[in-house]
Amino acid sequence: MSLLSSLKGWFGEAAGSLAQRMLLDTTIYHSINNVTILAADGSSTQIDHVIVSRHGIFVIEAKNMDGWIFGKERDAQWTQSLPGGRKFRFQNPLRQNYRHTKVLSEFLGINHELFHSIVMFWGESTFKTPMPENVLNTGYTGYIKSKTAVLFSDPEVLQITEAIQTGRLPKTWATWMQHIDSLKVRHDDHRWGSK
Numbered sequence: 001m002s003l004l005s006s007l008k009g010w011f012g013e014a015a016g017s018l019a020q021r022m023l024l025d026t027t028i029y030h031s032i033n034n035v036t037i038l039a040a041d042g043s044s045t046q047i048d049h050v051i052v053s054r055h056g057i058f059v060i061e062a063k064n065m066d067g068w069i070f071g072k073e074r075d076a077q078w079t080q081s082l083p084g085g086r087k088f089r090f091q092n093p094l095r096q097n098y099r100h101t102k103v104l105s106e107f108l109g110i111n112h113e114l115f116h117s118i119v120m121f122w123g124e125s126t127f128k129t130p131m132p133e134n135v136l137n138t139g140y141t142g143y144i145k146s147k148t149a150v151l152f153s154d155p156e157v158l159q160i161t162e163a164i165q166t167g168r169l170p171k172t173w174a175t176w177m178q179h180i181d182s183l184k185v186r187h188d189d190h191r192w193g194s195k
Contacts (some may be wrong), residue, residue, distance in 0.1 A: 023141040029053045030161040036169040037107050044169065045103045052161045054154065055147045058116045059104060061097040066124045073132050081128075093119040094135065108163055114151050118143065 024031070035047040049060035071078030077089045097117045105112040121127075121137040136143055152160065 024051070024144065029144070030157060032161065032164050032168075034171060035104075035164060036171075037103055037164075037167065038169065039103045040106055045100055047100045047104065050104070050164060051144065052152075052157050052164070054150050054152050054157055056114050056116045056149075056151045057104070057108075057110070057160065058118055058144055058147075059097060059101045060118045060120055061093045061100065062120050062122060063093055063125075064122045067126075068128045069121065069125050069137075070128050071131070072129060080125075094132070104164075107167060108160060110160070116144075116147055 030052045032050045032052070033048070035050050036044055037047065038044050047059055048062040049058075051058040051060070065080055067080050067082040069078060069080055071092060073092075073094060075092055076095070078092050080088045080090060082088070094117070097119055101112060101115040101117050105115060117134055118140075119135045120140050121135075125137050127135075127137065134143070
């Protein structure tokens with residue numbers, strides 16, 4: 001991963017954190033950012049944002065990308081097209097986030113159906129193919145607030161939040177390097193999944 005990619009990713013995650021603080025009621029939505037969790041197989045997964053609420057557990061993959069975005073829900077890779085004809089392929093973020101939700105579901109021992117997967121494109125991007133409703137480049141907090149079914153009690157929300165806070169790996173350089181090594185192993189084994 002290049003320094004530029006890391007910086008762009010950080011800016012996307014920071015934009016998500018800011019939107020959460022400004023537009024979501026913190027007594028209802030409990031936000032945890034930059035969560036690295038160990039999977040049952042010993043690999044790790046890094047989640048940009050987790051928001052725990054009575055309305056479910058929102059798992060957000062943040063992308064900071066400009067240009068035109070092409071992709072279909074089941075494609076392995078999507079394409080970013082920039083001015084001057086430059087094109088870049090990247091892993092389907094829905095697949096990335098599916099892994100995130102599955103690992104977190106197993107880690108917490110909570111039914112996967114109680115999770116909401118969101119992919120948020122920050123930056124100046126335009127979707128050039130139809131996207132599922134949970135892939136957004138606007139309306140991030142509005143989408144979260146649109147989920148109104150009550151799935152957890154207030155005490156359960158606090159227990160889940162605490163479990164994630166105490167169970168995630170520490171935010172250290174060693175954790176980051178361990179995660180990068182885990183990605184390399186997973187990709188060398190030709191399994192899909194990233195972050």
